[in-house]
Amino acid sequence: MMKNEKVYQGIIPSTSHDVEDIIQSVVEKFKRWNVEEVPLSEVEFILTELLMNAIEHGNCFDEAKYIYVYTAVKDGQWICRVTDQGDGFDGQATLKHEENELTKYQSRGRGLYLVAQMVQEMRFKNEGKTLEVIKHLDFDKNHFNKQANG
Amino acid sequence: MNQIDVVKEQMYYVVRLKGRIKSYDFMPLKEELYQDIKEVQPVILNLTELKFIDTSGLTLILSLLRWCNEGNAGMVSYGANEFIKRIFGYAKIPSILPMVDTCEEAIILIQKVG
Known part of the structure; x- marks a missing residue:
């Protein structure tokens, strides 16, 4: 790993309990990295x-299937990549559908649209099994070097 | 921590959401909410103690709004923190649910829209 980047990776089963654990791990990493430019x-x-x-949509609640999480802060960006073991899905179509249905009181389906509003880039890769988002951070590319030297 | 409480006033309900509302809270919270709300009346949604919400929390709020609208009752919210306001904004909630800062403003508003 380069000095000027921070990376956290994890693999979890498809359960909400494990989701909460890995989210708290990432939040703790952000605190330790002093990346205050992204609200926790x-x-x-x-x-x-x-x-x-x-x-839900990737592994279809199959607890035997896993989710791989990669998250990194580097080059003035936060990159978050989530890969499931499902059959893939049409991300762009889902985004369009969610936007159209936004305020129609439906029980599910607006999460990806809202995430897309918060980040600068959203990419669907690996035949829809991997979703990658990139959020630009308001600090220069040598943020961690400066911390290390300071 | 109890994440929801409902107080029935003479002309409206005050529904207070608290803490962090996430996906796995959705069904129990929905059941709790509709146990306490028995009749159609306007709703004031108190968000002053709500710290975090994901799309399940939004769904809970939208289901309450639909319940009000179907009964021709109004609903207003107040006291959202900056994060909640931002999420509501992205979800275009303010176009269907009035948001004000204080309880006093909410009471005045509910008398107009309720």
């Missing part, structure tokens, strides 16, 4: 929605 509530919201999406 936003980190938690984004992770919650990406992971619940992977459990």
Whole structure:
């Protein structure tokens, strides 16, 4: 790992209990990394929605299937990548549908649309099994080097 | 921690959401909410103690709003923190649910829209 980046990775089964554990782990990492440019509530919201999406729509609540989480702060960006073991889904179509249904009181389905509003980039990879978001941070690319040297 | 309480006033309910509302809280909270709300009356939603919400929490609020609208009763909210306001904004909630800062403003407003 380069000096100027911080990475956290984890693999969890498809249960909400494990989702909560890994979210708290990431939030703790952010605190330790002193990345105050991203409000922790936003980190938690984004992770919650990406992971619940992977459990519900990716792994279809199959607890034998796993979710891989990669999150990194580097080059002035927060990158978060969530991969499930499902059959993949049409992310762009889901986003469009969620936007259309936004205030229609329906019980599910607006999480990805809201995450898309919070980040600068949202990419669907690996035939829809991997969802990657990138949020630009308001600090320079040598943030961690400066901390280390300070 | 109890995440919801409902107080019935003479002309409206005050529903207070508290703490952190996440996906796995949704069904128990929904059941608790509709146990306490028996008749159609306007609702003031107190968000002053709500710290965090995900889309399940939004769904809970929208279901309450639908319940009010179907009974021709109004609903207003007050006291949301900056994070909740931002989430509501992204979800376009303010276009269907009036948001004010204080309880006093909410009471005045519910008398107009309720």
